[in-house]
Amino acid sequence: MRSTVTSGWTLLSRAVSHSVSRRYSLLPEKKITLEKFEFPSATHTIAGVTRDLDNYLDNQDAKIILNGHMNRKPKKISKLGFAELRDGSGDGQVVQLMMSPETTDEKYLELLKTSKPEDSVAVIGYAREKQTKGNDFESKEKQWELVVEKYQVLNPSTLEASRLDYLKHTNPEDIPPHLRYLQLRTPFYQKTLRTRSKVAQLVRNTLIDDHEFVEIETPLLFKSTPEGAREFLVPTRTPERFYALPQSPQQYKQILMSSGFTKYFQIARCFRDEDLRADRQPEFTQIDLEMSFINNKDQICRVVEDIVNRIWNEIGGLKMYTLNDNGEMEQVSKNDKLRFSQLSYIDALTNYGIDKPDLRYQLKFHDLSKHFEPMNHSAEFPIVEACILRGAFDPTIKKPKIPKALSDHDSYTRRAAVVIPITNDYEAKNWFKGLLKKEWFKFKLQTSHNETELLKELDLKPGDIIALATRAEFPYENPTPLGRFRQLAIQNYPTKWLTPIRRRAGGDKHEISTDYDPSKVFIGTWVVDFPLFSPVEINDLTEEFPQYSATALESTHHPFTMAKTEDYDYLESNPKKVHGEHYDLVINGVEVGGGSRRIHDFNLQQYVFENILGITNYDALFGHLLKALSMGCPPHAGLALGFDRLCAMLVGSSSIRDVIAFPKNQKGVDPVIGSPSDVPDSSLSLYYIKKDKENN
Amino acid sequence: MRSTVTSGWTLLSRAVSHSVSRRYSLLPEKKITLEKFEFPSATHTIAGVTRDLDNYLDNQDAKIILNGHMNRKPKKISKLGFAELRDGSGDGQVVQLMMSPETTDEKYLELLKTSKPEDSVAVIGYAREKQTKGNDFESKEKQWELVVEKYQVLNPSTLEASRLDYLKHTNPEDIPPHLRYLQLRTPFYQKTLRTRSKVAQLVRNTLIDDHEFVEIETPLLFKSTPEGAREFLVPTRTPERFYALPQSPQQYKQILMSSGFTKYFQIARCFRDEDLRADRQPEFTQIDLEMSFINNKDQICRVVEDIVNRIWNEIGGLKMYTLNDNGEMEQVSKNDKLRFSQLSYIDALTNYGIDKPDLRYQLKFHDLSKHFEPMNHSAEFPIVEACILRGAFDPTIKKPKIPKALSDHDSYTRRAAVVIPITNDYEAKNWFKGLLKKEWFKFKLQTSHNETELLKELDLKPGDIIALATRAEFPYENPTPLGRFRQLAIQNYPTKWLTPIRRRAGGDKHEISTDYDPSKVFIGTWVVDFPLFSPVEINDLTEEFPQYSATALESTHHPFTMAKTEDYDYLESNPKKVHGEHYDLVINGVEVGGGSRRIHDFNLQQYVFENILGITNYDALFGHLLKALSMGCPPHAGLALGFDRLCAMLVGSSSIRDVIAFPKNQKGVDPVIGSPSDVPDSSLSLYYIKKDKENN
Incomplete structure (x- = not known):
């Protein structure tokens, strides 16, 4: 009876129970306590009654009979009692509770005086039409209230919950995180x-029923790869x-x-022990998913597109767009x-x-x-590029207020973009002269410079902002300084420079519009042709320009990704020129997923580990994988989607914290359970470890 | 691009890539390698063609076009080539591949010579009726073979796989565990x-669609409860x-x-760091599931019964039985x-x-x-009870061979049952005299002993086995020695003493039968009315009788279980007499689930922690739970089902290892990945720990 599914409480209590003979608390009064366990179960939900109100x-x-929580502090107005009940139906629906001496026994009206917000209660009564203010019946749906005949408090709440009641109705996100349960009730x-x-x-259901996938759980007690400083040890x-x-x-x-499974998937818990800035969680x-006997990445992409389409349509009721050849967005209709x-x-970076551009915004670079x-x-960063924010301010x-963040060095990882507001006609024509004077240590004129051409190309007008920055021909900086500027511009001007939407306007006609709420619009794209390897960065972020090792390479994604076949020879002659069979799914500037075709050839995988990545101990780290590949492992490819991020969108x-029941805070602390x-050291010694005090 | 869903390979390769300039392996030959990635994708599956064969x-x-693995070593017989292909359809279906000079280019017949079992291949051809031996067409379904026009090896397997091919077809369970992937292909x-x-x-789908549950993921990075020696630390x-x-x-x-969720569930990974005997896994x-506003355990039981019924009917196609009032088993029909x-x-123990009896077997105690x-x-173990195995052997x-395990002390936790085979009529009448003589130090006659009555009650015959043992009036030993004897008897005589099945035999008639295969029959029961607390055992297993602390109690299941209301007063006066609102689901002698109504009253929970279990530091361990209860937490109850065990059944x-992709062995080792x-110590120091060498 203490076996498979019950917990180890035996040991717990055994260990402490000997030491005690104090008796502090008293057994709570029998009648009051047992009444909390004996109550009428709900026959209805608020949403259910509302749906079928005429009955x-x-x-x-x-x-x-309704079960739920008191949603506000109950009130008595002259002889009448009013309260609000919230239950779990309809994401927390609410109904007014009405008590009068005609319908409700005096003792319940008395009980109401001591009832508090967030008490859990059972209520018996009947539904009555609620008189709404103004009596404009025709324009409104019928409202109802519950005329209470009896009610019972199943568990009272505390004064602390009462004090937080105001916050609950106004800013539930500000409820203290250790009271997450109060927040989750809203x-x-x-x-x-x-x-x-x-x-x-x-x-x-989509993967299993429509695509014949099999969900298989893989171990969470995995093997340590000693160099991976991002893993949790057990x-x-x-x-x-x-x-x-x-x-x-x-x-x-x-x-x-x-292992003979051709279509695998898993909604899998993963762990990463890293800094928790940027809305990350140590567990996510x-x-x-992964498919075998794949000869083309499109087979994976089609499955993922199907999943995303169904989620957006059937659950979000949201609009998903794709980019057409004219650079306009077109909505994907439900049946398409x-x-x-x-x-x-390279196009994304240029x-x-x-590599994860937000395509809701036009803003392309010059x-x-x-x-x-x-x-x-x-030599290493020869490209000078510009981004123009047209009509950013009123000249x-x-x-005019130019957002400080655009040019603030703290907004950037390394060097910032140079940001120039064009405040008048003179500046529209002469801005670059000022630039060369003021930022003479950054830019100089090219011999091929042509002023007329430059002015014509950019066509700047008062009210525009132009930003300039440098990058490498093939950038490994990601974002580049100007890419970061573009992100900052979007954050600061969320409704400007929107990519036009092309819509049918009856018959064969179409209309083009940029008048839409970008928070309701989603546009995705596959980003492809990544470099398979990237040179290792060898200086730190205090320096303005990154410096790369001349020899050491790292995998841009992971070492199991296959090279594009046309680049095969470069694996030997110039690995930096090899593109990977990798694909990222980006929606609204967020990387929601990534995947690749994998190397299933034992020899090629070994070559990549050893000769390109220089992993000398590859056998200790990945010997098991090489062995599995060597036993006739079929060609395969796969992908992973960030589930938390998808749900948050x-x-x-x-913030992914909003879609996780008990998120950790930025210090990795769960404020609810602490x-x-x-x-104690004695527990550690069972695991043959002790605290490292010297390092402490 | 290295964000949410890709892994930390960057750090991994960075850390090692500097140290190396050796170049060992060679880039494998381009044409051979790339051909493994370029192949025709399957247009069909073996199961699909078989289903629709006439077309x-x-x-x-x-x-x-089929993709799959070579199932056996290909053969050439005179000019013909034969092979077997296995794909992922129909749990690994197989088809014969046929090549002849008339249909297949010579080069493929050549290639066949070097092909090995478990190579992964792509094959193009057409279906032809297979001539089966004996030509008794009428009695058999049509068989087919694939006439091969082209085929391609996508990844060769190794000689090791060839050597294991015989085992694969005969005893796949004996394939070495580090080659789990070969085993999983069978x-x-x-x-x-x-x-x-x-x-x-x-x-x-049952919980969400039929019962409106919400699946919510809870953290796996949880809090340590220092006394719980069974947990893994991170x-x-x-x-x-x-x-x-x-x-x-x-x-x-x-x-x-x-938190306002009224019906929660989760298919959750759990962890327990304990000895892995008895088919347990460190992660399972x-x-x-848990429901709020519950006033009766039946609300939970009904949900679980619905789940079990659907699993057994819709997936297992298996027969689930319940016990009727006559102690017969009756099948639950699909729509019931x-x-x-x-x-x-107490009935189960008596x-x-x-507490988890296998009800497929009658065997009740006297x-x-x-x-x-x-x-x-x-004084503590006054009850003498017997179990009779009627007709166990041929007198x-x-x-006659009496299974040694029945009386072997090593089969028992503490004292063994005394086992007496009745070999002839004399023994049938005088066995207890022999017992008193031989085991005089164990049993003596009661003053109320009545020989005639005893013989009549037991009615022993030659070929029977009688086993005797002692137990406490209210047993905490579980199984009792005789309960253990019963388990051993079932293991050794799996088809004897079966509980009769009552079946409809047309119209109102019924038939009673014990002629069935018990491995195809499932019978479940709820076990209820457990003691809420058990005395702490204070001696070790080397002693024949357990000894219990006079004062220290532990929770029989866990400290959150509610007492039966009728026993409330005993919480103060005599906690050992309190029954818990706990319920175990037992199927065929296996506890597949357990649950309880919980204490939602803050004061009562505190009283149990402090006064009954003597957990002095309850606030540090469970303060968060008490606080959550205090904030109007509704009454609730729940249950957990062992998912691995259910699937294994x-x-x-x-063995649950059979339904886990990568199980750990008895030493907690994953033999596939090692x-x-x-x-290294340097990794440990990041976590402020070091190895405890003294304890090592």
Whole structure:
């Protein structure tokens, strides 16, 4: 009876129970306590009655029992009692509770005086039409209230909950995080977690029913790869033996491809021990999939597009767009197959300065290298490029406000873009002269400079902002300084420079519009043709320009990605020129997924480990994978989607914390339960470890 | 591009890439390598063609492309080539590949000579009727073979796989565990993991669609409860701060009940660091559910019965039985609601000597305390009980074989049962005299002993076996010695003493039968009325009788379980007499699930922690839970089902390893990837720990 599914409480209590004979608390009063366990179960939900209101309205025989929480502090107004009940239906729906001496026994009106917000209660009564103010019945749906005959408090709440009641109705996000449960009771959070559950179910049913995938759980007690400083370790009760928590099921899923499963997926928990800035969590969830006997990445992409299309349509009720050949956005109708456009890495970096551009915004870059030359590091970073924010401000205002973040060095990883507001006609024509004077240590004129051409090309007008920055011919900086500028511009002007939407306007006619709310519009693209390897960065972020090792390469994504076949020879002659069979899915500037065709050839994988990445101990680290490949492992490819991020997008939140029931804070602390916590030395010694005080 | 869903390979390769300039392996030959990535994708599956065979048979225009593995060593017989292809359809279906000079280019017949079992291949051809031996066409379904026009090896396998080919076809369970992927390719393992996936989907859809549950993921980086020696610790990069991996989502799910979610579930990974005997795994999966505003355990039981009924019918196609009032088993028909019978803890222990009895077997115990009295510990263990195996052996054989395990002390936790075979009529009448003589130090006659009555009651005959043992009036030993004897008897005589099945035999008639295969029959029951607390055992297993602390109590299941209301007063006066609102689901002698109504009253929970269990530091350990209860947490109850065990039962396996893709072995080692492994001291110091060499 203490076996498989019950917990180890036996040991817990055994260990402490000997030491005690104090008796502090008293057994709570029997009647009061047991009443909390004996109550009428709900016969209805608020949403259910509302849906079917005509059946219940003013029908005193149709007894309704509701269970839920008091949504506000109950009030007595003259002889009448008013309260509000919230239950779990409809993401936390609310109904007014009405008590009068005619309908409700005096003792319940008395009880109401001591009832508090967030008490949990059971209520019996019947539905009555609620008189709304103004009596404009025709324009409104019927409202109802519950005339209370009896009610019972199943568990009272505390004064602390009462004090937070105002916050609950105004800014639930500000409820102290250690009281997450109070926050989760409010409609927004009820909706986010319920939506997450629906998305997971839809993904599973789509993959299993429509695409014949098999969900397979892979171990979370994985193997440590000693160099990976991003993994959590798990000591064992064998000396010098540790598990590690996986960053993804990557290796196990490849081994599954060698195990005869042709279509695998898993909604998998993953772990990463890294700094938690930028809305990351030490544990997160991904939709992980892999298919064998794949000869083309499109087979993976089609599955993912199907998933995304169904989620957006069926759960979000949101609009997904793709980019047409004219650079306009077109909505994907519900019955169309969703096919995302493709964008190469170099085009993304050249036009938008980042490999995950937000395509809701036009803002493409101008290459000004013909006109300007960098003063510093011009050999490695020869390109001078510009981004123009047209009509960013009103030039007739004397001191127009230009967002500081655009030019603030702290907004950038290394060097900032040079930002020049064009305040008048003179500046529109002479801005670059000022630039060369003021920033003479950054830029100089090219010999091929042509002023007329430059002015014509850029066509600047008062009210515009132009930003300039340098980059490498083939940039590994990602974002580039100008790419970062573009992100900052979008953040600061969220409704400007929108990519036009092309819509049908009856018959064969179309209309083009940029008048839309970008938060309701989603546009995705595949980013492809990444460099398979990147040179290792060898200086730190205090220096303006990154410096790269001349010899050492690292995998741009991971070492299991296949090279594009046309670049095969470069694997030997010039690995930096090899493109990978990798594909990222980017929606609204967020990388929501990434995948690749994998190397299934044992010899080629070994060559990549050893000769290109210089992993000398590849056998200790990846010997198991090489062995699995060697046993007739079929060709395969796969992808992982960030499940938390997808869900956050769907509920219109910018933070994955909103779609995780109990997120960790930026220090990795769960404020509800207070983890992580200290552990006595005696527990550690069971695992053959001790605290490293010297390092402490 | 290195963000959310890609892994930390950057750091990995960076750390090692500087040290190397050796170049060992050569880039494998371009043409041979790239051909492995360029091949025709399957247009069909073997199962698909078989299903729709008439459309394909002898239709040379209906080109069929199959992808899969060579199932055996290909053969050439005179000018013909034969091979077998296996693909992922139908749990690993197989088709014969046929090549002849008339249909197949010579080069493919040449290639066949070098092809090996487990090579992965792509094959193009058409279907032809296969001539089966004996030509008894009428009695058999049509068979087909693929006439090969072209084929291509996508990845060759190794000689090791060839050497294991015989084992693959005969005893795949004996394939070395580090080659799990070869094992998983065989039909049994394909089936188990595919079944597991279907079960998970069915459970989710049943809970979400039919019962309006919400699936919510709870953290796996949980808090350490220092006394719980069964948990895995996870050091963090903050000194003296550790997470722990959860043994179950118990506390989080109770907090979710205080968060406004009325019906929660999760198919959750759980962790337990304990000895791995008895087919346990350090990580396992449970179907975890909880409901709020519950006033009766039946609300939980009904949901679970619905899940079990659907799994058994829709996936297993298996027969689930319940016990009727006559002690017969009756099959639950597909459209009936499944309602398991209930069995109280004390009845289970009295009749079967265990709280998870296998009800497929009759074998109930006889209380012989009227006739016999124990010689040892007769105050605490006064009951003498017997179990009779009628017709266990053929008494006409001179030396009948009585299974040694029945009486072997090593089969028992503490004292063994006394086992007496009745070999002839004399013994049938005088066995107890021999017993008293031989085991005089164990049993003596009661003053109330009545020989005639005893003989009549037991009615022993030659060929029977009688076993006797002692137990406490209210047993905490579980199984009791006789309960253990019953388990051993079932293991050794799996088809004897079966509980009769009552079946309809047309019209109103019924037939009763014990002629059935017990491995195809499932019977479940709820076990209820457990003691809420058990006295702490204070001696070790070397002593024959357990000894209990006079004062210290532990929770029989866990400290959050509510007492039965009728026992409330005993919480103060005599906690050992309190029954818990706990319920276990037992199927065929296996506890597949357990749950309870919980304490939602803050004061009562505190009283249990402090006054009954003597947990002095309850605030540090469970303060977060008490706080969540105090904020109007509604009444709630829940349950967890052992998902691995359920799946193993469904595929007819006795080991959960068969339904886990990559199980750990008895030493906690994953033989495929070689985890756990050593970690350099430098990695440990990042987590402010070091190896405890003294303890090593």
